[in-house]
Amino acid sequence: MGLDLIILGAASATPTSNQFTTAQLLKMREHYFLIDCGEGTQKQLRRSKTKFSRINHIFISHLHGDHFFGLVGLLSSFHLLGRTAPLTIYGPPKLKDIILTQFRAAGTFTSYPMHFVVTQHKVPQVLVDTDAYTISSFPLKHRIATTGFLFKEKPLKRTLNKEVADAHGIPVCDYHWIKDGKNWTNDDGEEVQNDLLTSDPPKPLSYAFASDTMYTADTAEYVKEVDLLYHESTFCEDKKARAKQTMHSTAAQAATVAKEAAAKHLLIGHYSARYADKSKFEEEAKAVFPNVFAARELYQYRLEHSGIKIKSLAPEKNEK
Amino acid sequence: MGLDLIILGAASATPTSNQFTTAQLLKMREHYFLIDCGEGTQKQLRRSKTKFSRINHIFISHLHGDHFFGLVGLLSSFHLLGRTAPLTIYGPPKLKDIILTQFRAAGTFTSYPMHFVVTQHKVPQVLVDTDAYTISSFPLKHRIATTGFLFKEKPLKRTLNKEVADAHGIPVCDYHWIKDGKNWTNDDGEEVQNDLLTSDPPKPLSYAFASDTMYTADTAEYVKEVDLLYHESTFCEDKKARAKQTMHSTAAQAATVAKEAAAKHLLIGHYSARYADKSKFEEEAKAVFPNVFAARELYQYRLEHSGIKIKSLAPEKNEK
Numbered sequence: 269m270g271l272d273l274i275i276l277g278a279a280s281a282t283p284t285s286n287q288f289t290t291a292q293l294l295k296m297r298e299h300y301f302l303i304d305c306g307e308g309t310q311k312q313l314r315r316s317k318t319k320f321s322r323i324n325h326i327f328i329s330h331l332h333g334d335h336f337f338g339l340v341g342l343l344s345s346f347h348l349l350g351r352t353a354p355l356t357i358y359g360p361p362k363l364k365d366i367i368l369t370q371f372r373a374a375g376t377f378t379s380y381p382m383h384f385v386v387t388q389h390k391v392p393q394v395l396v397d398t399d400a401y402t403i404s405s406f407p408l409k410h411r412i413a414t415t416g417f418l419f420k421e422k423p424l425k426r427t428l429n430k431e432v433a434d435a436h437g438i439p440v441c442d443y444h445w446i447k448d449g450k451n452w453t454n455d456d457g458e459e460v461q462n463d464l465l466t467s468d469p470p471k472p473l474s475y476a477f478a479s480d481t482m483y484t485a486d487t488a489e490y491v492k493e494v495d496l497l498y499h500e501s502t503f504c505e506d507k508k509a510r511a512k513q514t515m516h517s518t519a520a521q522a523a524t525v526a527k528e529a530a531a532k533h534l535l536i537g538h539y540s541a542r543y544a545d546k547s548k549f550e551e552e553a554k555a556v557f558p559n560v561f562a563a564r565e566l567y568q569y570r571l572e573h574s575g576i577k578i579k580s581l582a583p584e585k586n587e588k
Numbered sequence: 589m590g591l592d593l594i595i596l597g598a599a600s601a602t603p604t605s606n607q608f609t610t611a612q613l614l615k616m617r618e619h620y621f622l623i624d625c626g627e628g629t630q631k632q633l634r635r636s637k638t639k640f641s642r643i644n645h646i647f648i649s650h651l652h653g654d655h656f657f658g659l660v661g662l663l664s665s666f667h668l669l670g671r672t673a674p675l676t677i678y679g680p681p682k683l684k685d686i687i688l689t690q691f692r693a694a695g696t697f698t699s700y701p702m703h704f705v706v707t708q709h710k711v712p713q714v715l716v717d718t719d720a721y722t723i724s725s726f727p728l729k730h731r732i733a734t735t736g737f738l739f740k741e742k743p744l745k746r747t748l749n750k751e752v753a754d755a756h757g758i759p760v761c762d763y764h765w766i767k768d769g770k771n772w773t774n775d776d777g778e779e780v781q782n783d784l785l786t787s788d789p790p791k792p793l794s795y796a797f798a799s800d801t802m803y804t805a806d807t808a809e810y811v812k813e814v815d816l817l818y819h820e821s822t823f824c825e826d827k828k829a830r831a832k833q834t835m836h837s838t839a840a841q842a843a844t845v846a847k848e849a850a851a852k853h854l855l856i857g858h859y860s861a862r863y864a865d866k867s868k869f870e871e872e873a874k875a876v877f878p879n880v881f882a883a884r885e886l887y888q889y890r891l892e893h894s895g896i897k898i899k900s901l902a903p904e905k906n907e908k
Contacts, residue, residue: 282665285634285903307661308628314605331693333664341627344653345602362693369689373651373682375732412695583605 269470270572271296271421273496274581276312278537278563280480280502280516281334288312288565289334290538292498293323294475296419297400302326302342303417303477309338310345316566316581321351325396325403328359329479330389330414336363340370347378354381358395358405360413361386389413392490398422406490408481410515416481418491421472428466436460473571476531479538482512483521488528496571497531498563500538504552507540519549523556533576537563589790590892591616591741593816594901596632597624598857598883600800600822600836601654608632608885609654610858612818613643614795616739617720622646622662623737623797629658630665636886636901641671645716645723648679649799650709650734656683660690667698674701678715678725680733681706709733712810718742726810728801730835736801738811741792748786756780793891796851799858802832803841808848816891817851818883820858824872827860839869843876853896857883 272295277288289306293313300322302309313320320342328336336359346355357363364384371377385395387405393415396403401422405415425447433443438452438460446452452460476491479500491497502516511518517525519536526534534557536549543549550562561569566582592615597608609626613633620642622629633640640662648656656679666675677683684704691697705715707725713735716723721742725735745767753763758772758780766772772780796811799820811817822836831838837845839856846854854877856869863869870882881889886902 281668283628283631283661285631307658308603308631311603311605311628331690333661333690333694337661337664337690338627341603341653341657344657348601360693362689366686366689366693369682369686370651370653370657373680373686373732374653412693 269473270570271419271473271475271496273475273498273535273569273571274316274318275537275563275565275567275569276309276316277306278539278565279306279334280500280538280540282541283307283334284541287541289337290329290479291338292477293318294419296473296475297421299401300324301403301419304329304335304479305337305339305342306334307337307341310342312566313342315583316568320346320349321353324353324355326355326357326359327395327403327405327417327477328357328363329408329416329477330410330412331360331362331366332412332480335480339363340367343367343378343382344371344374344376346380347376351378351380354383356383356385358385358387358417360389387415389415406487408478408487409484410480410482414480416476416478416487416490418474418476418494420474423472424469426462426466427469432465436465438465471573473573475571478525480516482515483517483524485528487525491525491529491531493530493532495532495573496535496569496576497526497529497533498535498537499525501536501549501553502538502540504543504548507542519552520556523553523560526553526557526560531557532559533571534560535563535569536560589793590890591739591793591795591816593795593818593855593889593891594636594638595857595883595885595887595889596629596636597626598859598885599626599654600820600858600860602861603627603654604861607861609657610649610799611658612797613638614739616793616795617741619721620644621723621739624649624655624799625657625659625662626654627657627661630662632886633662635903636888640666640669641673644673644675646675646677646679647715647723647725647737647797648677648683649728649736649797650730650732651680651682651686652732652800655800659683660687663687663698663702664691664694664696666700667696671698671700674703676703676705678705678707678737680709707735709735726807728798728807729804730800730802734800736796736798736807736810738794738796738814740794743792744789746782746786747789752785756785758785791893793893795891798845800836802835803837803844805848807845811845811849811851813850813852815852815893816855816889816896817846817849817853818855818857819845821856821869821873822858822860824863824868827862839872840876843873843880846873846877846880851877852879853891854880855883855889856880
């Protein structure tokens with residue numbers, strides 16, 4: 269079990285020769301969720317060796333270009349690659365028009381059904397609710413309508429101890445009920461207590477994405493006790509005034525949200541290009557909230573209850 | 589003197605992990621012209637070490653995504669970088685709406701004036717006419733409204749032989765007329781013939797861009813005797829039926845246009861991803877028109893009357 273988060277882009281504003289703007293791929297319970305889609309995201313998906321076609325849900329936080337200029341290209345590539353599976357896109361009201369205008373201009377209609385779900389930026393909102401997970405949006409405080417997204421696994425059924433079940437001669441057709449927590453009664457009317465047959469399932473994990481936003485105490489309320497919080501930190505404290513003016517956060521402010529939310533881990537990113545050395549962000553945040561990581565592009569962050577494992581997905585440098 | 593053409597992207601349809609879709613930068617008489625702008629063009633401009641801000645004219649051939657999905661990102665970066673110089677964009681009618689809708693959604697207006705000039709796809713059209721050059725569009729034959737672009741230097745003034753002028757005691761203020769071809773008369777009324785004072789200027793050069801299009805005899809008429817013709821060759825002859833169906837060209841067809849136009853040199857590109865080996869395109873075209881080059885990304889093609897010089901602009905591989 270565990271969640272995998274792949275950072276496809278962690279820069280703010282404009283891509284540079286070797287940095288990409290915001291995009292992340294979350295793998296939760298075998299499902300692939302794309303969060304934001306800056307220019308070049310499809311290239312980063314390829315470089316991370318992600319199987320494109322498994323993405324069925326795309327979440328766009330807001331309509332600043334560094335968070336969605338790569339979307340139309342990705343949707344177009346899905347079409348050119350012959351996708352047929354439905355795709356749902358969650359984002360601000362005007363996103364649908366922006367995308368469809370471009371498809372219409374190309375005289376193209378997609379080979380797959382494309383659904384748009386409009387996010388509300390003033391109240392939290394449940395976007396997807398299945399047996400396996402819930403995804404909701406929550407308001408952020410930025411220059412234009414912006415939402416964060418909260419991904420929560422739902423509890424799994426109890427874990428059956430198959431050896432004990434076999435010892436009692438329990439038939440497979442009864443496993444279903446036992447995993448739901450029921451006791452089991454044999455043909456002689458003897459009841460076997462459920463806690464002898466099962467153990468607690470792994471605890472559900474959760475991930476919250478908060479970019480772009482200035483510091484607001486509300487964010488911590490929306491993401492209370494989340495296992496992993498991604499919070500933008502465009503600036504360090506030396507540019508606190510600039511952060512406020514552009515409605516962004518500093519690394520220390522991101523860490524403050526993580527602390528107030530009692531989050532388990534914090535991932536920061538959306539760095540301003542003015543900082544060549546990204547370690548400054550991490551140092552600054554660590555002083556407020558120790559369990560912090562600075563997002564690096566084409567790295568996978570594997571979240572388990574025991575902690576975070578980081579792995580590079582970057583192609584070998586000599587691949588060009 | 590000479591023209592420089594930098595290939596920023598030469599792939600068709602979708603970008604891959606290490607290939608970009610169509611974009612080219614033409615440097616003519618100290619002016620920078622961007623031709624098409626596939627996703628990631630701004631990244632390629634940076635990687636080619638091009639000074640962005642010198643681009644004042646952008647030409648978009650048609651509204652298939654692989655030719656313009658990088659435009660809004662580039663325009664947005666111009667704004668974020670504080671550009672103030674006017675920018676003119678030449679392209680199909682709907683382009684303006686596509687771009688402005690996205691700026692409006694971001695609540696942003698550009699820091700610089702942006703002008704849109706609508707191209708006609710049924711007749712040739714002069715788009716820019718200055719003392720130094722003429723730029724016109726011409727119809728191509730594709731699935732949607734598509735134009736090519738023809739860039740022609742205008743003749744320079746005659747080249748003054750300064751040593752001879754000095755020997756005659758000609759004042760600097762008279763150079764202007766002499767370069768225009770006038771004879772010079774000294775204070776004693778003696779006339780010095782212009783051909784003793786000047787020599788012919790370098791002959792003007794021209795460049796034509798034709799992508800995307802199926803073969804049509806008209807193209808050769810529009811680009812007659814051009815010094816360098818870029819003509820798409822999405823396929824080789826093995827996919828001639830597919831080329832016709834999608835209204836694209838084969839390498840042999842591109843070469844046929846070059847031959848019929850009596851072009852000096854041909855550059856081919858817009859390769860379908862199904863061909864791993866690009867040398868096949870070059871071989872096929874060569875059989876029809878010998879002076880052919882297969883476009884390679886981040887290479888500069890320097891056109892002079894004596895021929896073409898090719899130079900790699902790619903960053904060192906260990907730069908990532």
